[in-house]
Amino acid sequence: MEGARQQFVDESVAVAQxxxxxxxxxxxxxxxxxxxxxxxxxxxxxEFLKTTAAKYDPNGVFQTLMPGGFKVGNLTCA
Amino acid sequence: xxxxxxxSDILYREVTASVTFNNDYNTIRDxxxxxxxxxxxxxxxxKVDWMVSFIPQAQIQQTYAAKRGGNSLGLTDxxxxxxxxxxxxxxxxxxxxxxxxx
Numbered sequence: 001m002e003g004a005r006q007q008f009v010d011e012s013v014a015v016a017q018x019x020x021x022x023x024x025x026x027x028x029x030x031x032x033x034x035x036x037x038x039x040x041x042x043x044x045x046x047e048f049l050k051t052t053a054a055k056y057d058p059n060g061v062f063q064t065l066m067p068g069g070f071k072v073g074n075l076t077c078a
Numbered sequence: 079x080x081x082x083x084x085x086s087d088i089l090y091r092e093v094t095a096s097v098t099f100n101n102d103y104n105t106i107r108d109x110x111x112x113x114x115x116x117x118x119x120x121x122x123x124x125k126v127d128w129m130v131s132f133i134p135q136a137q138i139q140q141t142y143a144a145k146r147g148g149n150s151l152g153l154t155d156x157x158x159x160x161x162x163x164x165x166x167x168x169x170x171x172x173x174x175x176x177x178x179x180x
Contacts, residue, residue, distance in 0.1 A: 001091065001093045001176055001178055002093065004093075004116055004117075004120060004176055005093045005094075005095050005174065005176065007116045008095055008097075008113055008116055008130070008174045009095050009097060009174075011109070011112035011113065011115075011116065012097040012099075012109045012112065012113070012172050012174075013097055014112075015099075015105055015108040015109045015112055016097065016099035016100075016105055016109070018108070019102055019104050019105045019108075020100075021099040021100035021101075021102045021105045022097075022098075022099055022100075023098040023099055023100065023169055024098070025098045025169070026096055026097075026098060027096040027098065027171040027173060029096075029173075030094045030095060030096035030171070030173040030174065030175070031094070031095065031096050032093065032094060032095040032096075035095065035096070037096075040098075
């Protein structure tokens with residue numbers, strides 16, 4: 001299953017890049033764990049997410065104890 | 079990593095992924111053909127539920143951007159989607175879902 005999923009991503013990205021139609025934004029509801037949808041929101045939004053997380057969750061409970069999902073705590077965007 | 083679900087007496091695992099691209103016939107067609115080839119190459123299709131769907135960018139993202147400001151895609155170097163009808167909306171998501179039962 002993991003192989004098929006990776007193939008889907010690799011093949012689809014290759015097609016979109018071939019036709020110059022690829023967008024870095026990712027739909028988070030379907031994004032795979034190895035994909036990075038939070039960075040697709042843009043640098044300003046990522047900073048807002050990090051600031052908000054730090055303000056309301058200073059001990060990082062949702063960054064370290066909540067399983068699954070995509071975390072902003074150690075997010076690094078290119 | 080996959081999600082493990084139990085629906086009544088049915089146990090299944092699911093993996094998902096998504097790719098975003100500009101609304102373009104050639105891209106849609108070739109992604110369709112490429113993912114078809116991936117499915118056909120599966121060593122076993124028994125108890126496999128395979129889905130690839132193409133959907134336009136959600137209206138709520140545009141609504142949020144319109145209210146809060148900023149590009150509805152969160153990107154500064156691509157055209158915004160605000161105001162585009164779902165039919166002519168530039169951006170599509172190719173969403174993949176594979177479920178394996180039992």
